[in-house]
Amino acid sequence: MASENVFVEHCKGVNGLDKVILREIRGYTAEVYLFGGQVTSWKNELREELLFLSSKFGNVDSLEQHGFARNRLWSVDPDPPPCSSSATGRAFVDLILRHSEEELKIWPHRFEFRLRVALSPSGDLMLTSCIQNASTDGKPFTFTFAYHTYFLVTDISEVRVEGLETLDYLDNLQNRERFTEQGDAITFESEVDKIYLSTPTKIAILDHERKRTFVLRKEGLPDAVVWNPWDKKAKAMVDFGDEEYKHMLCVEAACVEKPITLKPGEEWKGRQEISVVPSSYCSGHLDPRKVTFTG
Incomplete structure (x- = not known):
């Protein structure tokens, strides 16, 4: 008889850091480090890695630009609220990050993340975030949000x-000047930001050489x-x-243009779900009624 450990395993990872391994019945796995609350691996039933992770992972000198949450030690949440009950399987972990005196020096607001x-059950990777203003001084706070999702691709020049x-x-390479996308699909031949x-709510990343497509679905996150x-x-x-850019592409659900403001006691929720489907998938099938996500 299967035990809980089949679905969720707590163990040590790189440099002795705490991590959680999730396993679903068909063979998909995911690894989550408590440091940064980061998903560092997502593999299919063939043990093929689906996420990109730099060989220099662990060097955190430049991570502060992405916000302090991914440079802090999270805790496993023993008593998650109903807001994070979206998973239908048994392979999940609830993490929590609260303000501390150290965080208050960097960002002077009390919060619960x-x-x-x-x-x-079919192997889709699902991330659900709930951020609450836990302030006792009656002040609201404002923030932007993004899931830093790095996909492993065969050859960036063959991805769309x-x-x-x-x-x-908004083009970050041109002082966030506003433009309109002109192409039929986005392809890559130089730096893009x-x-x-x-x-x-749905975006497709097509990896032609690997003959597979990532489908990113999101809620509460209007930008990408x-x-x-x-x-x-x-x-x-x-x-x-130096050469790793050839095998990665970052496409992330975000809320950047119009920051989120929470009054004391208010909560914001955002969600991102990633599926893998055969390469015959295309944008014409983004309607979920036209395709069955089978992992």
Whole structure:
């Protein structure tokens, strides 16, 4: 008879850091480090890695630019609230990050950040975030949010993204100037760092050589960041290998253009779910009624 440990295992990872391994019945797995609340691995039933992780993972010198939450030690939440009960399977872990005196020096607001990382019975990777203003001084706070999702791809020059065409975006390489996407699909031949605005709830990342497609579905996150550093930027980054840009693409659900403001006691929820489907998948099938997500 299967035990709980089949689905959730607490153990040690790189440098003795605490991590949680999630396993679902068909063979998909995910690894979550309590440091940073980061998902560092998501593998399919063939044990193929689906997420990109730099060989220099662990060098955190440059992570502060992404917010202090991914540079802090989270705790396993023993008593999660109903807000994070979206997982239908048994392979999930609830993490929590609260303000401390150290955090108050960096960001002077009291908060509670809950994160559920789950694998669905079909292997989909699901992230659900709940952030609450726990202030006792009556003051609201404002923040932006993004899931830093790095996909492992075979060859970035053979990848395209569908679902963002014709949308407006802010170009971080041009002082966040606003443009409108012109192509039928997004392809990559140089550095890209864009924030797409008012995006659909579903985005497809097609890896032609691997003959598979990632489908990103999101709720509560109107924007989408698309990033690849390309060769020159990759060589200048301390936490990125010189040639690793060829095998990664960052497409992340985000809320950037219009920051979220919470009054004391208020809570915000955001969710991102990633599926893997055969390469015949295309943007015309983004309607869930037209495709069955089988993992």
